[in-house]
Amino acid sequence: MAKPKEKKKKAEDQSPSKSDVGKNNDDDTRNSQHQEIDEAKSIKKMKKKKKQKHTVTMETIAENPNNISPIVGYFPSGYDPLKNNNSNGVDELSTKLYRNVKRNNRLQLVVSPNGSQVDFVGTNYSGEAASAQLCAYSLGVFDKGTRTLNIVPIAANKILRLEPRVRGSDGPETEDADTGKQELTAVERDEKLRGLTHMYSSKKSIRQAEKLDSLRRQEDTGNQEEFDRNIAGAINKDALEIAVTTDNARNTPPYDLAATTPQLAYPLERIISNGEWDYLLDVFKLMKAGAEMTPGVYPSFVCNRSYKLEHIQDEDEKKRLAGIFSFITHLVKFKDKHSMDGVSSAKHHKIPGILFQKFSSMFAIPDSKRLPEERKNLLINYVLVLTLFADDFRTDLSDIAKDLRMNAVALRPHYEYLGCKLVREKNVLLATLPVPLTFPDPRRKRRR
Template sequence: MDSDAEDTKSQVENTEHPLGLEPLTKKAKKKKKERPPVQAKVQVVNDRPERIPPIVGYFPSGFDPQKNLDDDSESGMGSTNIKIYRNKKMPKRLQLVVSSNGSPVDFVGTSYSGEATAGQKCMYALGVFDKETHTLKVVPIAANKIFRLDPRVRGLEYSAKEPENSTVVELTAEERAEKAREATILWGTKSSIKKAKKIQALRQEGDPDSKKELDVKMKTVVVNKQALESTEAHVSRNIPPHDVSATTPERAYPLEQIIPNVEWDYLQDIYNLLQQDGADFEGYPTFIRNRVDRLKKIQDESEKRKVCCILSYINHLMKFKEQHTADRSSARAHKIPSILHHKFSAMFAVPESKWLPTEKINLLTSYILVLTLFSDRFRTSCTDIAKDLKMTFLRVRQQYESLGCKMMREGKVYYATLPVPLQFPELRQKFKRKRT
C-alpha cells in the first residue's frame, strides 16, 4: 500500500499543468506572500479631438493575432495588418479590420452594427502599468465600445442586417431605462439608489400584476358620489384635484395631491440658491424673481423651504410647457428632474405629438395658477404670471375664475383670492343653430 501511495504521489507531482504553469513550492508561496505592495501613481489620459483613443476588439472565433505575428516573423511571410476606418459623412462610425497577408479571411468589427448597437451603456477604459516608473495609465476606449471581430472572406458580399438567428436583441428605450435603474439599485450611490427606487415605485402603477390586485381591491370599495362628482368636474373643467366641501383655502386644493411627498426632495434649487450670497435668479420666470426678496424675509425655515419648493415646481411646469411649444429656445437647456418629467409627460403630453394639445395646456396652466395661490397665501397678482405664461390679463382672469377664484381690485392691481367652499361657474354648452 505504501509503495502504491508513493507512486501515485510521484505521478501527481510529475503531471504537467494544463496551462503549462509550474506548481508553486512552499518557498515560492512564502516569497509571493512577502512581496511588498507597489505604490503606483495613477495617470488618466484624457481624450484628444485630433487623436482616436484605443479601440478594443476580441475574436469569438479563437483567432490569435499574437501567435500569427510570431509565426509570420519566423516564416518570413506577410504580417498581420490592423486598420481603422472612419465614415466621412458620419465620423462617429468606426470600423476595425484585422487581416493577415496570405490568408483570404479578414476580421471585421464595427461601432454601428452587431453587439455595439445592443444598447449597453457601459464605460470602458484600458489600464497600462509601467513597472519601471510605477505608473498606471488609464486610457478611455473609443466611443466606449468593444468590437466583436467576425471573420469575413474577401470578395464575398455580406448584408449589413443581423442574421435571423442572431442572439443580439436591440433593447427599447423603456427596457434600457429599466436595466439602468436595476444596475443603479445594485451598484449606485445611496442618493442614486434612493432616486431609482422612487421612480420604480411610481412606475409600478402600470404593472399588470399591480392592476390585477387593484381590481380585486376595488370590488370592495364603496363609491363616494361626492368624490365622483369632483372627479367629473376635474375632467370637464381641466382643473387640479380639489375638495368642494373644504372649509379653508389650503384644503380646497390639497397640496399633497398636487406635489406628493416623494417629489419634494427634487425641488430644493431655489432654497439652495437663497443660501448663497449674490445668487443669480436671472434664469427664473418673472413671477419667481419678483418674490425673492419676500422669501429672504421669511423667518420660519420650514415655511421658507415649502414656498421655495412650490415656486420650483411652478418653474418646472412652465419650462415643460415651453419645451413642448414652437418657441422653446428659452427652455431648451432647462433640466427637469426625471421623476417630474415622467409625471408631466404622463399628465400633459400625448404620444402621437411633440406639442401639447389645447386641453392639456389649459390643465397645466390651472396647476400653475393654483400653486401661485399657495405661494402668495391665496392673494396673488395676475400681472407677472400673465407675462410668464404669455397670456392676456383677461384670459388669465377667466382661468382663475374657472378655478373658483374671485378677483379683487386695489388701485390698478387685480388680485385673485380663493373663497371657500369652492363654487365653480356654470359650464356653458355651445349649441349650433339649425338652418331653416
C-alpha cells in the same frame, strides 16, 4: 642709404601674412553661412505670409419630414461598388429604399449589382443597427465656391450595414420574426432599465431611481385606497359629490369639492409629493446665501415675490414657500423646453430627474417636441393653482401671464375654469378662490 631700407620695411608691413589670410577666409565663410541662414529664415517668413486664413461658413440643415435624408451604408464583405465602374455611363448598381407601412420609422436599403443574384440589404431596426447608440451622425458637404460647409442629418441616424443576401431567400421574413421577439413589453423594459441603472449608474442616480419607484408605489397604493373608498360609498350620492376627484375628470390638479378652506380645495400634497420636496431646495439655498434671483434664470412671478421669504420666521414655512417657487420655475421651464418661442430661455435650465420624469409622463407624449393642447392646458392649470398658494389665494395675473407667454385676457378663462373669481382692486385684476369649490357650466356653441 638708410632711407631705402625704411621703404622695404614699410612694404613688408603692408603685405598681409599667411595667418592674416587664413583669418580673412574664416570670416568670409562665417559671413556666407550667416547670409544663408538669413535667407532661409526670410524664405520661411515668406511661406508663412503666403498662408492665408480662409473664412468658412457652417450651416446646419434640419431634417425635413417631407424629404428623405441622405442614407449612409457600408459593405462589411469588402465589396467595392466603384471598382468595376462602367465607362459608358450605365449604372452598375440599383439602389432601392423601402419603408414599413405600419411603422414608418423602419427603413430597409437594398443595393443590387446588375447581372448578379446577390443583394446587399441593410436595415435600421435589426442586427448592428439595433445596438445601443450614444452619438448622432451627420453628413458634411463642403462647397469650395461659396466656402460653405453644409451639415445634414442622415436617415434614421444610423449607418446601415449592408449584408450580402441571395436574391429570393426568405431572409427578411425570418429577420422580422426575430425583431418581433426582441421587442419588450413596458414592464420588461422598465425591469431591464432598472437593472442597467443599478449596474452602471452613479450612486446619486441609483438613489433617485429608488426614490422614484417608492413614490410610484405609494401613489398606486393611494389610488387603490381611494378607489376602494369610492366603491364603498357608491350608493350615497352625496358622498360621491364630495369625494376627492382625480386630475383626469376636469383636466385640472386634484381638487376637493367638500373643502371648507381654499388651502384644502386643491390639496398641495396631491400636487407635490412628500419625496419631491428634497429636490426643491434651490430657491431656499439661494435665499440663505443672500444671492439675488436673476430674471433670466427664474420667472418674473418668482423674482417679484422673493421678498416674502425674508419676512417668514418659521423655517418650515419658509422651505414650503421656496419649494412652491421652485416647482413653479420647473413647470414654466418645462413648458418653454417644449415650445417654439421659449426654448432658448430654458436651454440651460436643469430640472431634477425625478421631476422631469413626472412632468414627461403627465404633460408630454413620446416622440414629440411639442406639448398637446390639452396637456399644455393641464400644465398651465398646475402653475396657476400654485400661484394661488404663493399669494395666499389673491394673486395678480400680470407677471405669471408674462412667464407663460400669454396675456392676462387669455389667462382669465383658465382661472375661471379652476373655480376662481376675478376681482379688481385699485386697477389691479386679482384672482381669488372662494369655497366651497364651484366650477362654471360648460359653454355650448349656439347653432345658427
